Amino acid sequence: MNKKKIYIHAICYAAALLILLIIQINWIWKTAEIKEALFNKKASMVLSKTADLLSEKKELCSSINECIGDKEVYTIDSLIQTNMKLYGFLLEYSFGVSNKKGNKYFKGDIKKTNSFNTVVKNENLLHDLDLVLYLPKKQEFIIKEIGGLFFISIIMILIVIFLFWKTTYSLIKEKRILKETKELFNNMAHEFNTPITNINLAAKILQRKEANHLGKNLTHYSQIILNENKKLKDHVQKGLRLTELDLCETAITKQEFDLHQVIDKAVKAMKIQIDNKNGKINLLLRAEKMMLRADKSHLFNILCNLIDNALKYSRKKPEILIQTINTENSIKVSITDNGIGIKKEFHQKIFNRFFRVNDDIKVKGFGIGLAYVKKTIDLHKGNLLLESIENKGTKLTITLPLNE
Known part of the structure; x- marks a missing residue:
């Protein structure tokens, strides 16, 4: 299966899953609407049943005509509780009762939302009684x-x-x-x-x-x-x-050594290749703290690798500058060349294993050199910075901690 087909299948599967998700959410939404309708019906039934029982109590209705006191409120509260239990409606509630005469009583806070109203009518009542039931936790219940x-x-x-x-x-x-x-x-x-x-x-x-x-x-x-x-x-x-x-990380064997000496050793090891290319290499080793605890062998290989790249990827006489400098608790080693440079679009990919830039120089290789450099620096908890301009040159800066 080629990459294009994989992407097509991926898009189809993603679309199918998205449709399934939309259907599922729609089903849940419809279920929520049904549950809300059932909730409203139950609440209305509780209120209606309470109103019916209240209208049957002639003595209570007569006393309400005069005022709505604690006794009347207690009775209404008891009726609401009884009907709530009857319909399996075990929720917190508040209620209010009032009439046109101005007699009123509210138990708890009452808001318009999640409130249910009914009117109690009875021949013993001089004025119709407004009964309000407020269920604040309606959404939580649904x-x-x-x-x-x-x-x-x-x-x-x-x-x-x-x-x-x-x-x-x-x-x-x-x-x-x-x-x-x-x-x-x-x-x-x-x-x-x-x-x-x-x-x-x-x-x-x-x-x-x-x-x-x-x-x-x-x-x-x-x-x-x-x-x-x-x-x-x-x-x-x-x-x-x-x-x-x-x-594993145990491939790194750390020892204390002078980094400047390793740089000198790497330059001497690459001298034949430098001379064959009629190249020139300059050292500007300004780091005062050059003692480093790291894998000496791997860092030597890294330096040789980077010098070799600087030599290979050059159309003219190679000019290489190796610099060192201290920054806080680290040492920076930079290798600058005047080679063909690297296109900006390849800057993120250049350290990937087996990746090779198609250039007109046609340098042979496996595409593992810079991947090896990156992996080694990562294992040393260091950083690798690439600065390169096409047809002008490349600068690679390695930052290594001194206290590791």
Whole structure:
């Protein structure tokens, strides 16, 4: 399945899940409306039943004509409680009772919302009696009625959406890894093919009977074998170092050392490559605190790797500047070159494993060098900053903590 099809399927599944979510929410909304209608009906029945029982009490009605006192309020309250229990309506409530004469009584606060009204009429009443029942926790009651279904439904839908996203993301990731792996093997085949071919040719020449008469050429062919063997070894070591770092942080063996000495050592190790390119490397080591606790071997490899990149990605004579400076509790090492630079669109991708920029220089490699640099710096709890302008050059700044 190609990437386009994966995206199409993902969009279809996402649309189906969204429609399902809308249907579910609509169903819950309709259920809430039904529950509210039932609630209103029950409340009205409670009020209506209370009004009926109140109108039957002639003595109470007569006394209400005079005033609405505690006795009358207590009786009305008892009737409301009885009917609330009868209809299974165990809620907090307030009520009010009044007539046109101006007699009135309110138990608790009463608001217009969630209030239910009825009129009590009786021949013993001189004025109709207005009875108001206020149920402040109407919304809480309805939510409680449907809350379990609502939250379970939403949680299940969210779980399905998450699993769908995770599955789709994994498929895309696997597809990307498969593509990168193919590119890696393709690069490996090309990278290994040249040294193997050269070794094979040199070995065949040395196997000939006239090999003893080669003289100086014998040394030349022997050197070819050694050089090409070294190339193969370097390629293998790069892959092994990155794999080692992936396994666990114990791949980092920290020791205290002078970073300036390691920089000098890396420059000397790359001297042949620098001379072959007619390059120039300048050191501006201004850090006063240069003692660092880190993995000496890995940092040496990083410096060699970055110097090698600066040499390879250059159309003219390479000019490299290595600087160090202290900032608070850290040391910064920057490597600046005058190479071809990196397009801004690739700045975020350049440290991804197997990623390679298609440039006109056609530098060979596996695309794991900068990934190895980034991984190593991360394990040292440091930072890596890339500054690059196309056709002008690149500056890579490594920040490492001194107290780690």
